[in-house]
Amino acid sequence: MNIFSEIRLLVIDCLDAMVAEGALPPGLAFDQVAVEPPRDAAHGDMATNAAMVLAKPAGQNPRAIADALAARLAADPRIELAEVAGPGFLNLRLAAPVWQAVVRAALTDAGFGRSQLGQGQKVNVEFVSANPTGPMHVGHTRGAVFGDALASLLAFAGYDVTREYYINDGGAQVDVLARSAYERYREANGLSPEIAEGLYPGDYLVPVGAALKARYGDSLLERPEADWLEDVREFATEQMMALIRADLALLGVEMDVFSSEKALYGTGKIEAAIATLREQGLIYEGVLEPPKGKTPEDWEPRQQTLFRSTAHGDDVDRPVQKSDGSWTYFAPDIAYHFDKISRGFDLLIDVFGADHGGYVKRMKAAVSALSGGRVPLDVKLCQLVKLYKNGEPFKMSKRAGTFVTLRDVVEQAGADVTRFHMLTRKNDAPLDFDFDKVLEQSKDNPVFYVQYAHARVCSVQRRAAEAGIAADDATLRAADLALIGHPAELALARKIAEWPRLIEIAARGNEPHRIAFYLYELASDLHGLWNRGNDDTSLRFIQEGDAATSAAKIALIRAAAVVISAGLGILGVTPAQEMR
RNA sequence: GGCCCCGUAGCUCAGGGGAUAGAGCGACCGCCUCCUAAGCGGUAGGUCUCAGGUUCGAAUCCUGACGGGGCCGCCA
Numbered sequence: 259m260n261i262f263s264e265i266r267l268l269v270i271d272c273l274d275a276m277v278a279e280g281a282l283p284p285g286l287a288f289d290q291v292a293v294e295p296p297r298d299a300a301h302g303d304m305a306t307n308a309a310m311v312l313a314k315p316a317g318q319n320p321r322a323i324a325d326a327l328a329a330r331l332a333a334d335p336r337i338e339l340a341e342v343a344g345p346g347f348l349n350l351r352l353a354a355p356v357w358q359a360v361v362r363a364a365l366t367d368a369g370f371g372r373s374q375l376g377q378g379q380k381v382n383v384e385f386v387s388a389n390p391t392g393p394m395h396v397g398h399t400r401g402a403v404f405g406d407a408l409a410s411l412l413a414f415a416g417y418d419v420t421r422e423y424y425i426n427d428g429g430a431q432v433d434v435l436a437r438s439a440y441e442r443y444r445e446a447n448g449l450s451p452e453i454a455e456g457l458y459p460g461d462y463l464v465p466v467g468a469a470l471k472a473r474y475g476d477s478l479l480e481r482p483e484a485d486w487l488e489d490v491r492e493f494a495t496e497q498m499m500a501l502i503r504a505d506l507a508l509l510g511v512e513m514d515v516f517s518s519e520k521a522l523y524g525t526g527k528i529e530a531a532i533a534t535l536r537e538q539g540l541i542y543e544g545v546l547e548p549p550k551g552k553t554p555e556d557w558e559p560r561q562q563t564l565f566r567s568t569a570h571g572d573d574v575d576r577p578v579q580k581s582d583g584s585w586t587y588f589a590p591d592i593a594y595h596f597d598k599i600s601r602g603f604d605l606l607i608d609v610f611g612a613d614h615g616g617y618v619k620r621m622k623a624a625v626s627a628l629s630g631g632r633v634p635l636d637v638k639l640c641q642l643v644k645l646y647k648n649g650e651p652f653k654m655s656k657r658a659g660t661f662v663t664l665r666d667v668v669e670q671a672g673a674d675v676t677r678f679h680m681l682t683r684k685n686d687a688p689l690d691f692d693f694d695k696v697l698e699q700s701k702d703n704p705v706f707y708v709q710y711a712h713a714r715v716c717s718v719q720r721r722a723a724e725a726g727i728a729a730d731d732a733t734l735r736a737a738d739l740a741l742i743g744h745p746a747e748l749a750l751a752r753k754i755a756e757w758p759r760l761i762e763i764a765a766r767g768n769e770p771h772r773i774a775f776y777l778y779e780l781a782s783d784l785h786g787l788w789n790r791g792n793d794d795t796s797l798r799f800i801q802e803g804d805a806a807t808s809a810a811k812i813a814l815i816r817a818a819a820v821v822i823s824a825g826l827g828i829l830g831v832t833p834a835q836e837m838r
Numbered sequence: 839g840g841c842c843c844c845g846u847a848g849c850u851c852a853g854g855g856g857a858u859a860g861a862g863c864g865a866c867c868g869c870c871u872c873c874u875a876a877g878c879g880g881u882a883g884g885u886c887u888c889a890g891g892u893u894c895g896a897a898u899c900c901u902g903a904c905g906g907g908g909c910c911g912c913c914a
Contacts, residue, residue, distance in 0.1 A: 683851075790878085
């Protein structure tokens with residue numbers, strides 16, 4: 259039940275009737291007609307811009323259209339008041355039963371807020387995709403939380419969602435991993451490791467070294483790299499993926515599919531993807547121009563196999579093969595996206611770090627070419643997480659082994675706090691992560707504010723039961739909601755009514771952060787209503803000796819709690835029953 | 839040099855064609871004999887970086903400046 263779209267349909271019906279009667283000329287397009295909550299609540303419950311957007315095409319005065327539309331709308335029982343304001347806004351006040359029906363819908367419709375927006379379309383959300391060379395750090399955490407929440411949001415909005423992780427296990431970085439693990443293996447055999455410049459020095463490889471010893475004994479010692487590199491690489495990569503899976507589990511992220519880059523090699527999939535582009539005349543041998551302005555010192559023209567990505571909106575063409583004929587990293591990525599397309603997805607979403615911003619256009623170009631323009635690719639870039647400790651910026655370095663891991667954060671702050679905090683910014687805005695603030699679980703942490711609102715509702719239900727007033731779900735669903743009608747109570751119902759609308763807005767923009775902000779506002783309204791009870795005891799939820807009124811009032815806040823619970827569920831945060 | 843993101847209250851940020859631009863923190867003034875004060879109410883604080891343009895209407899869209907960040911051919 260989305261009351262905004264229902265009222266919009268009513269407005270369209272009235273406009274159609276006006277056309278039929280000749281009050282409006284035929285052939286008008288109504289797609290610009292919107293019904294929205296007004297910024298200022300004093301303007302009513304909803305406003306429509308219909309008269310203003312139609313004035314010009316209809317060749318009529320906006321206020322005249324608005325007056326006629328208002329008269330028609332007022333005939334509907336749901337509309338209590340329709341008045342023209344300002345330049346031609348039509349402000350609507352809805353009758354109390356409308357809001358009471360929203361409350362009932364929240365309690366009785368299991369999927370209140372769910373949308374058919376996605377129409378069951380298959381969407382693939384690729385996120386995290388951290389290199390399998392070590393544990394996940396704070397930066398990865400943001401992408402993980404964002405991607406997971408986005409996937410949940412889209413599922414809630416009616417999409418068929420697949421969460422996917424692309425394992426970059428085919429490049430030089432996993433050779434570095436293997437060499438690093440080999441040194442730890444030597445260490446496990448009593449030799450001193452030589453962690454050369456460029457190798458990964460982190461302690462997390464020590465157990466990998468030990469595991470290698472358990473498996474190979476000393477048989478790999480004193481052997482040339484060519485003898486052990488492949489085996490050690492495979493072994494270490496698997497160990498790292500186990501580590502990463504464990505990190506994801508700690509955060510509550512569960513992938514549906516793990517795809518391997520390495521598995522694309524030798525299968526002909528890369529060749530097939532490139533061949534598909536070649537058939538379209540998009541692959542050619544050529545020499546790239548040097549970057550304008552700042553030419554690298556060692557620039558020399560090279561003959562390479564290039565993808566004509568400029569034909570699909572990129573700024574320059576991109577190499578898919580190195581001058582020695584081997585694939586660039588871009589080639590398997592093309593094949594991987596081709597694979598996603600051929601698996602029948604209607605929509606692809608990639609969640610990248612902001613440092614991959616320069617990669618967006620070529621990836622979109624590839625997907626556009628490979629799918630014949632059928633499958634849109636939306637790339638969401640997560641900006642950097644800026645770490646603070648003791649109020650001071652804190653530099654992370656993988657080389658120096660001074661990076662803060664996901665595990666550090668989640669084990670100390672908890673998954674709920676971490677996840678909510680990561681979603682209190684748009685993905686394309688940088689995020690400050692102040693370790694001390696998050697760790698001390700201070701009260702200005704919004705996640706507690708929202709959880710507290712939910713806990714308060716639970717508390718009221720517990721207290722009601724103690725007072726001998728039924729407040730179980732069945733009682734609330736059957737409550738006589740006509741007993742709630744105070745403006746402060748209806749205001750909360752209005753906020754609840756925005757939930758289905760918010761889901762569609764958030765899903766359209768792939769913007770899960772909107773949920774976090776909405777939940778904060780809803781919690782604020784709930785806390786506000788709660789405190790009204792201090793001054794006006796008739797606004798308290800438990801009315802001693804009046805079971806019917808109590809049930810109606812508790813039904814209202816239960817409805818808010820249902821929405822909070824659903825919203826937190828999308829964000830992957832637990833709704834608290836109590837905050838002791 | 840090119841491309842991408844950002845610029846809104848003292849600070850951190852929402853809002854992304856609609857009316858008098860919002861929240862948190864910080865500051866100030868209030869509210870617990872009463873459903874959890876991890877809460878609430880109020881006051882103060884703004885040329886929405888600037889200049890053009892589109893529009894009935896621009897913080898929002900377009901162009902260009904300025905400022906901050908990121909990226910830019912055989913790393914992934």
